[in-house]
Amino acid sequence: MSATVVIGAQWGDEGKGKLVDVLASHADLVVRFQGGSNAGHTLVVNGKKTVLHLIPSGILHTDKTCVIAAGVVIDIFGLTDEIKKLKEAGFHITSEQLLISDNATALLPYHKVLDKAREAALSDGKIGTTGKGIGPAYEDRAARRALMMADLFDSKTLMAKLEFVLKEKNALFQGLYDLPSISAKEIYDQVQTVIEELRPYRTADVSLLVSTKIKQGKRVVFEGAQGTLLDVYHGTYPFVTSSSTIAASGAISAGVGPQNLSKIVGVFKAYCTRVGSGPFPSELHDEIGQKIQKDGHEFGSTTGRARRCGWLDLVALRYAIRLNGINSLAMMKLDVLTGHEQIGICTGYKVNGEIVSEFPTSTELVTKAEPIYEYLPGWTEDLTKIKAVKDLPRNVLKYIEFVAQQAGCPIDVVSVGPDRDQTLWIKPLFKD
Numbered sequence: 001m002s003a004t005v006v007i008g009a010q011w012g013d014e015g016k017g018k019l020v021d022v023l024a025s026h027a028d029l030v031v032r033f034q035g036g037s038n039a040g041h042t043l044v045v046n047g048k049k050t051v052l053h054l055i056p057s058g059i060l061h062t063d064k065t066c067v068i069a070a071g072v073v074i075d076i077f078g079l080t081d082e083i084k085k086l087k088e089a090g091f092h093i094t095s096e097q098l099l100i101s102d103n104a105t106a107l108l109p110y111h112k113v114l115d116k117a118r119e120a121a122l123s124d125g126k127i128g129t130t131g132k133g134i135g136p137a138y139e140d141r142a143a144r145r146a147l148m149m150a151d152l153f154d155s156k157t158l159m160a161k162l163e164f165v166l167k168e169k170n171a172l173f174q175g176l177y178d179l180p181s182i183s184a185k186e187i188y189d190q191v192q193t194v195i196e197e198l199r200p201y202r203t204a205d206v207s208l209l210v211s212t213k214i215k216q217g218k219r220v221v222f223e224g225a226q227g228t229l230l231d232v233y234h235g236t237y238p239f240v241t242s243s244s245t246i247a248a249s250g251a252i253s254a255g256v257g258p259q260n261l262s263k264i265v266g267v268f269k270a271y272c273t274r275v276g277s278g279p280f281p282s283e284l285h286d287e288i289g290q291k292i293q294k295d296g297h298e299f300g301s302t303t304g305r306a307r308r309c310g311w312l313d314l315v316a317l318r319y320a321i322r323l324n325g326i327n328s329l330a331m332m333k334l335d336v337l338t339g340h341e342q343i344g345i346c347t348g349y350k351v352n353g354e355i356v357s358e359f360p361t362s363t364e365l366v367t368k369a370e371p372i373y374e375y376l377p378g379w380t381e382d383l384t385k386i387k388a389v390k391d392l393p394r395n396v397l398k399y400i401e402f403v404a405q406q407a408g409c410p411i412d413v414v415s416v417g418p419d420r421d422q423t424l425w426i427k428p429l430f431k432d
């Protein structure tokens with residue numbers, strides 16, 4: 001048996017949350033495997049919007065199990081707030097519905113302070129982080145000084161662990177950033193205000209659980225965050241996030257063998273967006289870019305920042321297909337492209353006078369890349385009420401076929417609106 005991995009094939013915000021919510025109705029388990037509250041995954045069901053940051057996007061299906069695996073950095077205050085908001089919306093989150101790995105990294109308030117202080121100190125070259133403390137939390141994990149979720153439940157040893165980690169943080173706050181120090185007692189007390197609310201969801205062995213489910217033939221969906229071009233190893237470094245966002249990272253985080261992940265779904269927008277700094281070859285700085293931004297409501301679900309917009313970039317998409325092993329594509333937000341006379345598609349780059357078809361591994365070269373476009377005729381029809389692929393206008397079908405052929409990968413799903421039911425299947429990903 002095998003699991004399905006859903007990952008972003010661009011710079012994030014592709015619509016992963018929506019797709020995972022749709023797939024979750026056919027699944028048993030949804031596993032969020034990396035990132036933290038930097039993610040904002042939007043689900044819309046019958047017009048009602050829910051934005052999730054840490055809780056897996058299967059949570060609105062009350063009979064499914066959602067798991068937060070070891071590779072996630074968990075802002076415990078953000079997480080309790082998300083649970084509270086879901087409860088207020090009528091979703092009582094039981095301990096069968098949500099499981100949190102004891103081995104996940106705890107993201108604590110000092111990580112956010114450090115993230116913001118670092119960004120503020122950079123005059124040029126700001127990454128444009130979400131300010132959610134992601135980099136500092138992953139750093140602590142790699143440096144072997146992070147507190148894990150299990151540590152927060154052990155009030156006897158917590159204080160000593162906080163004192164140890166804050167010694168170094170306070171030297172940075174005071175010595176480098178001119179900020180007040182943070183006491184271990186302060187953090188300890190804050191942790192105590194929420195930790196008992198999280199205890200029911202505590203899970204020791206996520207690896208055993210997920211492996212057993214896969215062996216039993218249950219359907220497991222892995223939910224990625226961010227996007228391939230924000231991957232810490234393969235993205236446009238240093239304008240990336242601090243985790244590995246690609247499909248293989250799911251196996252590492254959940255503690256299952258990589259051969260279990262065989263259906264790799266790459267979620268991409270019918271155009272491109274990027275939030276934060278860094279190169280974006282097909283970015284449009286004109287009224288077309290502004291129209292896409294307006295029609296697509298391209299403002300971040302986590303920070304509210306305007307997203308930069310541009311035409312679809314096939315060089316970047318093919319790179320994402322290669323890095324992840326994507327064997328199925330989901331094209332999202334196709335409805336947003338209505339009303340353009342012609343649709344541009346970036347099929348290659350010109351770099352230092354040479355035409356290239358592969359995404360450059362050097363960020364400097366990506367910055368220099370000039371897009372080469374092909375244009376297809378646009379369409380004027382509203383797509384949002386269409387219920388079957390065969391009813392899509394001719395030019396829309398031509399666009400889908402062109403992209404799939406150029407990408408060298410089938411497009412199995414097309415999304416024509418934010419709602420769960422605005423989803424068209426070219427080939428169902430699950431058979432029931």
Ligand code: GDP
Nearest residue numbers: 013014015016017040041042333415416417418
């Ligand atoms: P994620 O981070 O990949 O889950 O994506 P986000 O939720 O941050 O951003 C995607 C945005 O587009 C959200 O506001 C979704 O509700 C919305 N969305 C998703 N699919 C579609 C679609 O097909 N059409 C339109 N118009 N909006 C969509």
Ligand code: IMO
Nearest residue numbers: 012013038039040128129130225226241275276
């Ligand atoms: P979802 O899961 C889009 C971007 C930030 C910044 C860079 C580093 O909703 O697709 P970080 O706070 O992670 O250190 O910021 O990564 N970024 C995202 N952009 N969608 C996201 O998540 C993102 N998470 C981080 O804007 O450029």
Ligand code: MG
Nearest residue numbers: 013039040041
């Ligand atoms: Mg998002």
